Structures are given as C-alpha cells and as structure tokens.
Amino acid sequence: MESVARENPAEPSVAQTRDIGRISRAAACGARLEEAELVALLECPEGELDALLSAAGEFRDRAKGRDVTYSPKVFLPITNLCRDRCSYCTFRKGPGDPGAWTMTPAEVADWSRRGRELGCLEALMCLGDKPERAFKQYRQTLGSLGVKSTTEYVARACELALDEGLLPHTNAGVMTAEELALLRPLNVSMGLMLESVSARLRGRGQVHQYAPDKEPRVRLRMIEDAGRLNIPFTTGILLGIGETALERAQSLLAIRQAHERYGHIQEVIIQNFRAKPDTPMAGAREPGSLEMACTIAAARLVLGGEMNLQAPPNLSPADIELFLRAGINDFGGISPLTRDYVNPEAPWPHVARLAERCARAGFRLKPRLAVYPEYVSERWLNPSLMPVVERLERQLAQDGAGGQQHGTP
Secondary structure: OOOOEOOOOOOOOOHHHOOHHHHHHHHHOOOOOOHHHHHHHHOOOHHHHHHHHHHHHHHHHHHHOOEEEEEEEEEEEEEOEOOOEOOOOOOOEOOOOOOOOEOOHHHHHHHHHHHHHOOOOEEEEEEOOOHHHOOHHHHHHHHHOOOOOHHHHHHHHHHHHHHOOOEEEEEOOOOOHHHHHHHHHHOOEEEOOOEOOEHHHHOOOOOOOEOHHHOHHHHHHHHHHHHHOOOOEEEEEEEOOOOOHHHHHHHHHHHHHHHHHHOOEEEEEEEEOOOOOOOOOOOOOOOOHHHHHHHHHHHHHHHOOOOOEEOOHHHOHHHHHHHHHHOOOEEEEEOOOOOOOOOOOOOOOOHHHHHHHHHHOOOEEEEOOOOOHHHOOOOOOOHHHHHHHHHHHHHHHHHHHHOOOOOOO
C-alpha cells in the first residue's frame, strides 16, 4: 500500500471545493471524499462549522444511533523502556532514568484482579517500542523472566489477564506479522496509532527524527499485516505534531484504504497532542477545539457511518459535547484503577458525570468490550476467546437491564 505523504507536500488548490455544506451533505449521502475535498473539510472556517458538524452527526446517527460507548479498562504499562525518542513523549524511559519500570508477572496479575473487581473488562497492554534492541539491561531482565523477547513476555501478561477475567488489547508498538500471529490467540483486538503518513516528520529537527518505529511505511505495513491475519484493529492519527492539513487528509485516506482492503479497522482515534514539560515540544501549540472538531467530522465523513470513531475525553474535557456533535460514537478506555500513563497530567473523567453530560446532549453512555460487537465471530477471534467474550457480553446485557454502571473512577 503506497500511501506515504510526499517529502515536501504542496497543498492542493481547493478554491473550487470550498462549499463545505455541499461537500459534507454529499459525503453523508454516500459520496466518496477524495483528497482535495477532505482538505477543505479539515480547513473548514468557523463560519461554516455548523454545516460540517450537522452532516457528520447525522451520518453517525443513521448508522450508530445515539449510543456512545467506552471500555472499562486497566491500563497495564508492561514496560516504559523504548528505543524511540519522540519530541512530545514523557512515557518513554531508558533503563537508568528515574521512573523506568518493567512490570512483574505478579503485578500484572494483581492489577488485573483489582481491575476486574472494580468492573473492568479490558486489559490494555501498553509499552515502548523494541526496548531489547536498544538496552542490554532490558535483555537481561527478559532473561530473568524466562522469556526471549518482549512479545513473548506480553503473551504471558495476556494469559495472566485472561486468567483474571479480562480481555486483552495489546498496543506494543511496531510488530512483525509473526509477532502479531503469536499474540492473536490471546487478544480480542490490537492496535497501533498510525499518527501520520508524513515521511517529512522523520526528518532533521522534526518530531520523529529519533524514532525509527515511526517510519510511516513500517506502521502501514503492520496495519496491513493485522488485516491479513483477521485481527480487529485500532488505529488513528495524532494532531498537532507538525503535520499539514494535506498530510492529515492523506493519513485518513490511508486508513480508509487499509480498511476497504481487509475490513479489520474496528476503531479510529482522533487524538490531540498535549504539550508536556521537559520535552522538546513543551512550548508547542496544542490543537484547538475547532481544529479537533473539523478533523473528527471529516474523519466521520471519509471513513463512513459504520466506523467506530473515538476522541479521548481526558485530553479535551471541555469539548465532550462538541465532539459528540462532530460525530464520535466512542470515548475509548476509561479506568477506575490506573491513570493514563501516556498522558498522566490528564485524569480520566468520572463515568457518572460523563454519562450525565452525554444525556444532556441527547446520548446514552454505555460500557463495551475491547472488541466491538461486529467483530465477535470466529473469523476475527480465536475460538478459545469466544467463551470469555460471550460471558462478558451476557454480563453487560444483564447490567444494562439493571441500570448498573461499570468502571466508575
């Protein structure tokens, strides 16, 4: 799949496609958006925002109704050691850095057990990219744990989470097809943020200069490998890291292309960069509400009404209602036990209060599993996972009938 953005992107001429209302209505009726039209939507002026949001929201309503979901989860940061150095990241550590860790099997089991007791359904396995390639000390840690690779250790962590009644979802950075195949029987879904197809962002002075695993072709290859392996997959784009509107459009189109080929993209995240102290981007501008809303609405219109579209609520707590108008139908994982280790400055919303805000906006907040219902079949899931999934589906149905709330921090 050749969808990597050009090294020196030139914005297309979109003067003739600036009728936001016309483009939006046509897309909501099934017209296929192409690059120039998508750029126009991404650059929608504030005066035309209502037309864009109305079309995207109505498109979502016809396909998804007015239910909006979240996944009650335990965030398990298996290791924060990482060979990449992204200009905006505080999660990444080296072995000698303060706060560096690798979870032990006992910690994985204990956190999973405590999460399950609090109503969690998902175990999010999150970790740095390929630390064993960069750090001898970490290779020694893996040896002491009785494994040869990080992927093998993640597989053990998934087994421990399953034993405690949680459904694993692994985001372990870039993996090979063989590594994906190893983890598939133990995960109901996996993920990798595409972030951007811009090869330019790997250049000197750019955010991914020292991050070989952020090479767009490498990430696109993994997304395609997951499709070939029938893995329900989560991906998305990251706004505000130096990309242009054209590059955002090309990233969304690359996701659309992969999904049309394999049908495996169960969820797309529209995530905003948040500036963090002690990083090279500490003083960088964060995407604003209008920028996020335009991107969410454009993503809804280009990816279709059936796509599950998410924006993390803890990164934009003041914009929940705006993002609902723009076409999201999911808030992603929310934990009653563990913080967001990638964005520790951004606490999860209180689920009961989030439900109240959704209700006032005309939506119903509902918990979901780490795999969406349309992917619960033996095509997409290993047969050994089906009994656990079906048991938790029954539990959700029973709790919903009884009005119970899950995963309330």
